[in-house]
Amino acid sequence: MTTLTKPAVRPANPNFSSGPCSKRPGWSLDALADAPLGRSHRAKVGKAKLAEAIELTREVLQVPADYRIGIVPASDTGAVEMALWSILGARGVDIMAWESFGAGWVTDVVKQLKLPDVRKIEAPYGDLPDLGQLDFDRDVIFTWNGTTSGVRVPNGDFIPADREGLTICDATSAAFAQNLDFAKLDVVTFSWQKVLGGEGAHGVLILSPRAVERLESYSPAWPLPKIFRMTKGGKIIEGIFKGETINTPSMLCVEDYLDALKWGKQIGGLDALMARADKNFTVLDQFVEQTPWIDHLAKAPATRSNTSVCLTIVDSDVLALDDDAQAAFAKGIVSALDKEGVAFDIGSYRDAPAGLRIWAGATVEAADLQALLPWLDWAFEAQKEKLKAAA
Numbered sequence: 107m108t109t110l111t112k113p114a115v116r117p118a119n120p121n122f123s124s125g126p127c128s129k130r131p132g133w134s135l136d137a138l139a140d141a142p143l144g145r146s147h148r149a150k151v152g153k154a155k156l157a158e159a160i161e162l163t164r165e166v167l168q169v170p171a172d173y174r175i176g177i178v179p180a181s182d183t184g185a186v187e188m189a190l191w192s193i194l195g196a197r198g199v200d201i202m203a204w205e206s207f208g209a210g211w212v213t214d215v216v217k218q219l220k221l222p223d224v225r226k227i228e229a230p231y232g233d234l235p236d237l238g239q240l241d242f243d244r245d246v247i248f249t250w251n252g253t254t255s256g257v258r259v260p261n262g263d264f265i266p267a268d269r270e271g272l273t274i275c276d277a278t279s280a281a282f283a284q285n286l287d288f289a290k291l292d293v294v295t296f297s298w299q300k301v302l303g304g305e306g307a308h309g310v311l312i313l314s315p316r317a318v319e320r321l322e323s324y325s326p327a328w329p330l331p332k333i334f335r336m337t338k339g340g341k342i343i344e345g346i347f348k349g350e351t352i353n354t355p356s357m358l359c360v361e362d363y364l365d366a367l368k369w370g371k372q373i374g375g376l377d378a379l380m381a382r383a384d385k386n387f388t389v390l391d392q393f394v395e396q397t398p399w400i401d402h403l404a405k406a407p408a409t410r411s412n413t414s415v416c417l418t419i420v421d422s423d424v425l426a427l428d429d430d431a432q433a434a435f436a437k438g439i440v441s442a443l444d445k446e447g448v449a450f451d452i453g454s455y456r457d458a459p460a461g462l463r464i465w466a467g468a469t470v471e472a473a474d475l476q477a478l479l480p481w482l483d484w485a486f487e488a489q490k491e492k493l494k495a496a497a
């Protein structure tokens with residue numbers, strides 16, 4: 107048992123998971139009261155809700171008027187794979203990966219689609235690959251914010267406006283928190299469960315006019331399941347981008363997404379959402395600056411995520427341990443905080459280096475992160491006591 111005094115204040119909301127993320131401040135089940143449950147999603151009322159979700163996405167996320175926005179099955183993964191399977195194969199591919207989700211898309215492209223001309227441009231956890239290696243005459247695939255390492259691209263400046271290939275961007279933990287440069291992006295995907303604190307199950311797929319051109323002029327050599335098909339007779343199925351979903355969506359999840367979008371709009375839209383994430387990140391960043399035992403996993407400051415903030419333990423006694431013992435030490439912190447009910451789900455991702463991952467997206471309150479900080483110190487000291495006792 108630790109002899110350390112527990113901090114007096116607890117976060118009012120201990121939900122710091124990196125997905126599904128905390129619901130917006132003030133959320134309750136009452137927010138879903140207007141969901142058209144038990145009705146067809148193709149009835150007027152259902153279609154209107156889906157169309158409203160698309161329109162509000164365009165407004166709050168500031169998606170250009172000539173880009174199409176579709177609600178698709180299987181969350182962000184569904185949206186990404188729909189794009190990969192439908193678009194790739196027309197030219198060579200450059201694919202970047204620097205953490206687990208990006209690595210998953212590499213597996214799709216190399217091992218499943220088995221494309222013959224693929225260049226993998228990779229970096230270890232904490233780093234961003236050399237963006238200068240990318241060849242934009244080819245199709246380029248990347249994750250805007252690597253959720254499991256907390257490393258993001260700083261902006262879209264590395265992408266030329268006059269590229270020949272298409273850019274396919276998994277933006278699930280960046281959308282609504284980081285400035286997505288749509289002019290540089292041809293395919294953008296995200297899921298509702300991240301920055302807006304919505305539910306899983308549905309993905310959003312955003313297509314530039316050039317991406318649509320590709321879909322209409324190119325047919326992949328492999329078969330496409332119905333769930334991935336966006337064209338018919340060589341033409342884009344426009345209905346998908348007006349709310350006529352390919353298959354049945356959950357109108358409960360749609361209602362929840364609408365609630366989240368309306369909250370985002372009401373607090374000031376994209377700028378306000380991004381500012382909330384930035385402010386949250388600053389709370390954690392200042393703690394890291396002042397605290398000798400913890401550091402960012404992301405090495406370069408410009409690449410540090412303002413949503414999935416990944417932290418590593420750099421105390422010399424801990425670094426002297428082997429990998430398993432370091433992981434156990436970090437897990438000890440995570441489970442002590444969970445047990446106290448002050449922070450849920452802040453362990454690093456299962457494939458990532460041991461440490462903490464604290465979500466700082468827009469639905470999290472800075473005051474809750476502030477209240478968490480003394481608890482991080484408390485849990486660290488308690489683990490150190492245990493370590494000493496065991497020595």
Ligand SMILES: Cc1ncc(COP(=O)(O)O)c(C=O)c1O
Binds near residue numbers: 125182207253278
């Ligand atoms: C970067 C990234 N891509 C893809 C996914 C998978 O998202 P989903 O489970 O919504 O399909 C996640 C989930 O955390 C993610 O962070």
